[in-house]
Amino acid sequence: MSYLNNLRMVFSGRFQSDVSTVNNDVRHFDVDKFVPKYQEYGPGATNGWWNPCGSGAFRLIDCRVTQVGYQDGTTTSDPAKDPVIGMLLGGSNDLVSAKMVDLDPQMQMVSEIWGLSMRLTDGKTPDFVAGRFLPAPFRDILFGRQQGGGAGDQAATAIYQSVLEDLSWVDSSHSPFLQQLKAMTEQVGKLSVRMMLYSYNMDHKNPDFTIGRVSGVIGPALDFEPDTFVLGRRFAPANGQNTTQNINFFNAQVDAANRNLCVDFSNALPLSGTDGAFVDLGKMKLVVLEPPFENIKEGDTQLIAGNQFTPIGGAIPYLTPDWLNAEGALFNVTDIDPTLLQKIQCQPLALLSTDNNGVLIRETAEGLLVRADQVVHRLNPAVPVSVDLYASRYGIPAAGEKIAVTLQPPAKGMGGGGPQPADVPIPVINIPASAISLGQTVATDSHGRAHYGYSVSAPGNPREYIDGQVYLLSYTPVSDPGYIQQMFDFIANLVFDKFTVPDKPTWDDIKPIMSQYNNLYPIMGRMLVNLSSYDSMVRFRNLLELAFSREQSDPNYMPVTRDLSEPKRQMVLKWLCEQDANGNYLLRRGQNDAPLPIEPCASCEISSPLAKASLEAESSQDIKGSKELAAEQYRRNLTQQD
Amino acid sequence: MLKLKRQIIDKIRDISEVSELREYLQSAIELEHATVPVYLTGLFSLKQAQNVEAGNIVRSVVIEEMLHMSIACNVLNAIGGAPQINKPDFVPTFPGPLPMGVGEDRGLIATLAPLTKEQVKTVFMAIEEPENPIDIPVTRMLQADANYATIGEFYQAIIDKIVQLGNSIFTGDPSRQLADTKWFPADELWAVTDVETACSALKLIVEQGEGSSKSPTDEEGELAHYYRFAEIYYGKRLVKDASSPVGWSFSGEPVPLNPEDVYNLRHNAKAQDYPEGSVARRYAEQTNYTYSSLLNSLHHTFNGEPQQLDHAMGLMYELRLSVQKMVTIDLGNGEFAAPPFQYVTTNV
Numbered sequence: 001m002s003y004l005n006n007l008r009m010v011f012s013g014r015f016q017s018d019v020s021t022v023n024n025d026v027r028h029f030d031v032d033k034f035v036p037k038y039q040e041y042g043p044g045a046t047n048g049w050w051n052p053c054g055s056g057a058f059r060l061i062d063c064r065v066t067q068v069g070y071q072d073g074t075t076t077s078d079p080a081k082d083p084v085i086g087m088l089l090g091g092s093n094d095l096v097s098a099k100m101v102d103l104d105p106q107m108q109m110v111s112e113i114w115g116l117s118m119r120l121t122d123g124k125t126p127d128f129v130a131g132r133f134l135p136a137p138f139r140d141i142l143f144g145r146q147q148g149g150g151a152g153d154q155a156a157t158a159i160y161q162s163v164l165e166d167l168s169w170v171d172s173s174h175s176p177f178l179q180q181l182k183a184m185t186e187q188v189g190k191l192s193v194r195m196m197l198y199s200y201n202m203d204h205k206n207p208d209f210t211i212g213r214v215s216g217v218i219g220p221a222l223d224f225e226p227d228t229f230v231l232g233r234r235f236a237p238a239n240g241q242n243t244t245q246n247i248n249f250f251n252a253q254v255d256a257a258n259r260n261l262c263v264d265f266s267n268a269l270p271l272s273g274t275d276g277a278f279v280d281l282g283k284m285k286l287v288v289l290e291p292p293f294e295n296i297k298e299g300d301t302q303l304i305a306g307n308q309f310t311p312i313g314g315a316i317p318y319l320t321p322d323w324l325n326a327e328g329a330l331f332n333v334t335d336i337d338p339t340l341l342q343k344i345q346c347q348p349l350a351l352l353s354t355d356n357n358g359v360l361i362r363e364t365a366e367g368l369l370v371r372a373d374q375v376v377h378r379l380n381p382a383v384p385v386s387v388d389l390y391a392s393r394y395g396i397p398a399a400g401e402k403i404a405v406t407l408q409p410p411a412k413g414m415g416g417g418g419p420q421p422a423d424v425p426i427p428v429i430n431i432p433a434s435a436i437s438l439g440q441t442v443a444t445d446s447h448g449r450a451h452y453g454y455s456v457s458a459p460g461n462p463r464e465y466i467d468g469q470v471y472l473l474s475y476t477p478v479s480d481p482g483y484i485q486q487m488f489d490f491i492a493n494l495v496f497d498k499f500t501v502p503d504k505p506t507w508d509d510i511k512p513i514m515s516q517y518n519n520l521y522p523i524m525g526r527m528l529v530n531l532s533s534y535d536s537m538v539r540f541r542n543l544l545e546l547a548f549s550r551e552q553s554d555p556n557y558m559p560v561t562r563d564l565s566e567p568k569r570q571m572v573l574k575w576l577c578e579q580d581a582n583g584n585y586l587l588r589r590g591q592n593d594a595p596l597p598i599e600p601c602a603s604c605e606i607s608s609p610l611a612k613a614s615l616e617a618e619s620s621q622d623i624k625g626s627k628e629l630a631a632e633q634y635r636r637n638l639t640q641q642d
Numbered sequence: 643m644l645k646l647k648r649q650i651i652d653k654i655r656d657i658s659e660v661s662e663l664r665e666y667l668q669s670a671i672e673l674e675h676a677t678v679p680v681y682l683t684g685l686f687s688l689k690q691a692q693n694v695e696a697g698n699i700v701r702s703v704v705i706e707e708m709l710h711m712s713i714a715c716n717v718l719n720a721i722g723g724a725p726q727i728n729k730p731d732f733v734p735t736f737p738g739p740l741p742m743g744v745g746e747d748r749g750l751i752a753t754l755a756p757l758t759k760e761q762v763k764t765v766f767m768a769i770e771e772p773e774n775p776i777d778i779p780v781t782r783m784l785q786a787d788a789n790y791a792t793i794g795e796f797y798q799a800i801i802d803k804i805v806q807l808g809n810s811i812f813t814g815d816p817s818r819q820l821a822d823t824k825w826f827p828a829d830e831l832w833a834v835t836d837v838e839t840a841c842s843a844l845k846l847i848v849e850q851g852e853g854s855s856k857s858p859t860d861e862e863g864e865l866a867h868y869y870r871f872a873e874i875y876y877g878k879r880l881v882k883d884a885s886s887p888v889g890w891s892f893s894g895e896p897v898p899l900n901p902e903d904v905y906n907l908r909h910n911a912k913a914q915d916y917p918e919g920s921v922a923r924r925y926a927e928q929t930n931y932t933y934s935s936l937l938n939s940l941h942h943t944f945n946g947e948p949q950q951l952d953h954a955m956g957l958m959y960e961l962r963l964s965v966q967k968m969v970t971i972d973l974g975n976g977e978f979a980a981p982p983f984q985y986v987t988t989n990v
Contacts, residue, residue: 055963600689
């Protein structure tokens with residue numbers, strides 16, 4: 001039942017995502033053509049873009065539990081009834097902060113959160129429950145969702161859904177909610193978590209720069225459930241992007257045994273501003289469509305005459321003040337009449353405007369949902385890979401559903417924008433196709449799941465100045481070519497080039513790699529380790545060993561180096577760690593090199609009041625975010641192929 | 643050398659139970675840590691890539707203070723204790739006295755302030771002054787007071803007591819020992835398991851801090867902290883000099899400290915000093931959280947999870963990157979934002 005369970009904990013607060021943006025332009029990976037201004041602020045998609053001195057940190061800040069729901073469908077927001085109310089949902093307090101990382105400059109639409117630990121705490125006792133967030137990318141992003149109060153990515157929202165693993169609990173006998181949650185979670189040993197991120201501030205002259213707001217829910221994760229999406233009911237805009245009223249894809253789940261239904265509106269309805277309030281779209285309610293329901297389309301009105309729907313529950317309380325933050329914008333209908341429940345289980349749902357009985361958005365045809373679970377892959381040649389594909393109909397896992405996987409056609413112009421060096425080409429992605437060996441079309445089992453396997457070989461350095469290649473795989477249900485998918489529901493792969501670790505690596509082998517990171521990650525180069533300088537590397541040898549020896553899921557792993565292939569990482573580590581018989585580190589020198597001078601970097605400084613006054617406010621266009629640009633580039637490629 | 647009440651030394655000499663000795667080692671840990679925020683504030687006040695030599699000097703001392711704290715933790719663990727690092731009162735209140743009233747004989751107030759010659763002289767050098775500083779040409783700051791003892795004497799009293807109580811007090815779990823050679827060389831940090839390894843470890847603390855009365859360097863030829871800071875104050879490296887009566891003089895390469903390249907950080911800042919909703923407040927709260935996470939991580943490191951030191955070091959560098967950005971926030975009154983070093987339990 002995932003987080004869309006009666007048993008759930010709602011929280012809200014802020015987050016920080018201090019991503020670095022020099023690597024938002026693929027051309028900045030060309031070490032020979034890199035110039036210092038690429039480490040300075042934009043404006044827009046120029047120079048180092050909007051946060052060149054970002055650290056990569058992702059943090060949860062002041063996220064407090066606002067409501068809990070119990071198995072019987074009741075809820076409370078009263079700390080006297082459940083002490084969990086008002087507690088903090090925080091990140092780790094004994095590890096470095098988590099990181100947010102793109103897959104590649106040419107695929108920025110699956111930014112993942114790595115190394116996040118989450119814990120429920122009152123700040124006094126040990127964490128009541130804590131777990132590790134399985135790295136996951138955002139999904140169901142919608143641009144222009146928020147009216148006012150920001151431009152570019154600031155107006156976008158997206159969902160992070162994943163699971164918390166390696167759970168630890170302390171005595172929770174005083175909280176009825178925690179007792180129920182712990183009992184329900186014991187079998188599977190993980191929790192389901194959803195975070196909807198919104199109102200992200202990209203204006204470096206604003207005190208809230210890199211800060212956004214989060215609406216979160218945590219519930220049990222059950223057997224045979226995917227980790228990163230709800231295997232339930234899928235509301236899909238007819239054009240595959242958004243409805244006329246700017247409604248996004250969203251999900252619901254029916255719990256037939258307990259006769260209830262839960263709809264997640266957090267990422268669905270347009271936001272009126274930065275505080276999580278929704279745009280007034282008039283009165284609306286949830287309905288089940290009556291036959292011949294497949295003819296009823298988004299935008300249809302006057303359904304009453306044809307008696308074409310049956311309402312479920314009361315009006316959607318989306319205009320209730322603070323509904324998003326206080327209740328997670330979850331719409332629960334309990335105690336559903338058995339006859340109605342029967343209809344719900346085999347007929348599509350829709351969101352209806354009761355002002356004109358217009359269908360605002362409806363469920364997919366035949367209640368079909370097809371999605372992939374592990375959608376981001378960093379692949380070294382010859383290592384087999386597998387993805388779990390799922391299918392359901394009306395929320396029930398569908399057996400025997402065939403799902404075809406195809407490689408997307410070559411795509412141009414991804415990951416670059418604005419006036420950058422004209423003589424550095426933007427590589428074409430998805431080529432050569434020969435590097436991807438796709439598996440056979442698969443069919444789902446009785447749990448609605450199919451393991452899809454494929455393999456990759458070395459692409460042969462098609463992008464020249466940047467390692468490996470990006471390959472995007474589409475997946476579609478064979479039974480329904482018209483199935484409406486969210487634009488970025490694909491499987492994204494970064495396939496690295498073949499590389500052989502030298503027997504005795506020297507600084508000559510290491511320097512080209514490190515110089516690239518020094519360019520792309522100025523906060524390190526300017527403030528700590530000049531990665532292109534042998535002497536600086538030697539001085540911080542132990543820190544670098546830490547960064548390069550950890551698992552990728554460890555928060556100490558240097559964020560931008562998640563685009564380093566495994567053999568190259570091993571080479572760096574070998575160079576850093578090789579010792580002589582006396583235990584002295586060799587750090588083989590190779591040729592001499594002159595370290596680059598470390599110059600003060602304005603992008604690493606926070607605007608002073610005086611400087612702030614003298615700077616002209618950037619226009620909305622100027623702070624257009626990288627995500628929006630990347631989405632436009634992707635969409636343009638799709639259109640051209642149409 | 644800063645001093646503490648001689649009564650403390652007397653009490654250590656009177657100890658008959660190992661449990662009492664543990665309390666003084668906990669105090670030693672707190673004392674070694676207490677100087678870290680003071681020195682880090684000075685270090686972080688330097689503008690990017692400026693005053694590099696002075697910065698290197700301060701950094702080298704901070705690293706040794708962390709080593710000393712680790713040594714004291716190892717000794718406490720070795721005698722069956724458990725270092726308590728993650729609690730609000732582990733961190734001194736700034737401005738204020740150091741733990742155990744150290745320095746009260748001269749009215750030392752530990753302050754969080756930018757790196758100026760005055761701060762180096764009145765706080766840094768005062769903290770590190772040896773029992774018998776060599777006059778090169780530094781004169782000792784205060785005459786001896788029979789009511790006070792030096793930190794060297796404090797450690798010597800602990801050493802004497804360990805010798806007296808003997809190997810039987812080393813009941814601690816050896817797996818709690820930190821002997822990590824990635825961050826500290828093996829000849830500076832080793833597992834403490836008996837009288838000999840404990841005493842040599844504690845002697846290292848005193849040597850690195852004070853040097854000896856005959857030489858400003860320790861056995862490895864490294865300048866004691868006091869003289870390293872004096873190089874910043876006098877603006878010259880301390881070098882051997884045959885023409886000087888003591889064989890040394892501050893006449894070597896320049897150690898510039900250009901005040902133009904030092905942020906005028908707010909003194910003894912607290913997060914609450916910055917307006918709510920301001921970028922300075924946000925950074926102050928975040929650096930408090932990162933600093934507290936570092937103390938939590940160190941607490942785990944010295945309470946049975948020595949491999950946690952990697953995470954502690956990761957946090958140390960994260961704190962540094964965050965503070966280096968923070969100090970560029972112009973508060974508008976000629977001051978710049980400074981990290982508060984307050985222990986907090988939640989990220990709000």
